[in-house]
Amino acid sequence: MDTPSNTPPHSAQTTPYTDMPDEGVAAHGAESHAAVAELIHRYEKKLDAYIRRRSNCSQKDREDILQNVFIKMYTNIREFDTSLLFSSWIYRIAHNEMIDWYRKHGTRRTVSLEADEGLFAKIAADIDVEHTARVHELQAAVRTAVADLPDDYREILMLRYFEEKSYDEIADILKLPPGTVAIRINRAKKKLAEPLAHIAPESN
């Protein structure tokens, strides 16, 4: 399970916003720098990991991107509708910031997937591989297959399995209809299943 968004990070001092949900903190973001700092503390790790998975940029570049994300968060904090999920909103900002970064640096989107055994095992199992004993063998293949996916499919799989976002949240982040999200996840899984069937035909 992901860290609940309203749990205080271990390195932060206790503030009036510590026990407040994200949306409540964001409502004070325009008037209180402490609220802004609280939101930064809550999302810096998650967004750093998200940026790291979506690109091969250096730590310096990641810091710059993160800084831009949170400055944009602060600049547009009055646009945020507190009746919606703050998580989806800030991921949307990070997503757009990544696109801007790609454009500015003229780089192709590359992938830097960590050797996250648990997650790749989860993807492999979700593709309905029958023989779970072979799941570990297939993790490397899954990792390669994910990296080879088209950008749109890979991004959706990352949000679904790595960031553990729901279909509705993914739809909000990527500004897609929920039905399109479901279709793309389904197609992404089918694309992943093809190289797995080739590598481990016994598992089918």
Add this chain to the structure above:
Amino acid sequence: MTHTHEEPTAHYDSLATKVLGAIERQHIAPTSRSYFVVRDLALWVPGLVVTVLGIFAWAGFFFALTHATWDYGRYVHTSTLATVWDELPKVWLALFAIFAVGVTYAFKHTKRGYRYNAREILTASMLLSLTGGGALFTLDTYYRVPLLRGPSESLHRAMWSHPQEGRLAGMVTLEALAADAAADDVDAGITLVDDAHVVWHVRGIDRDFFDALPRSQGGMHGMPPMDTDAEDELFMRLIGTVLPRDAYPEPNTFLACVVLPGKMNRMPPPMGARGRPEPKQSSDTRCIEILEQIQHARMRN
């Protein structure tokens, strides 16, 4: 559990400091709420206006579609295709709507997928048609290539200035109409002036016909007529035949078998038996044979 590598906390503790420091140094302030409200209104208010205008536009389109030249095309054009071509804008819009539905269905039910999505295909089709049509118009080929005159020729008065072929168009002035009525001769017909300024005497139209029409140009169907102006005129299109000179005292006499007052999408014709506006057909018994002859003549051309 969050699946991320552990990073030194000092890095993260300093990020908030860096961000807030940048905000202070650059004097960054949150954008005011009113900006976002105005931005949203700037999008949705015009959208609402466009939608409301679209209601009236589509009402006009449906009116034009139901009052198109289908009923009398056989007397005016040489083939069914020519009639369809005459109404091309309406035909295209209907076909494009069918195409859009078909494309949307195909893209939703495809197994293999297509390179482009439905929205791109439809937008490209629309843009190509729009720019191509604009280019043709701008290059003035419209006037040089007869094929291109079709789509608006029904409104083109030149096509209707062929009395010897059974088509006559012109203006009926209310002043002349009043004079005709004062002449107290029910057989005298009405006076019509065509584009060549030739004065015609039109028979086959009852004076009562004009009482049923709004005395104005430009009124949309269902809207109240404007006040009559002494200089007001009625634009008429007639299908019929030129009567022999020796049979009538007036030099230019035309027997109107079908009367189409005004442009069909601007003035409502008289109500027909089906309860909706229809072109007026004359009760003169000669008209049956005359219309057949016109129709056969067009088919031979």
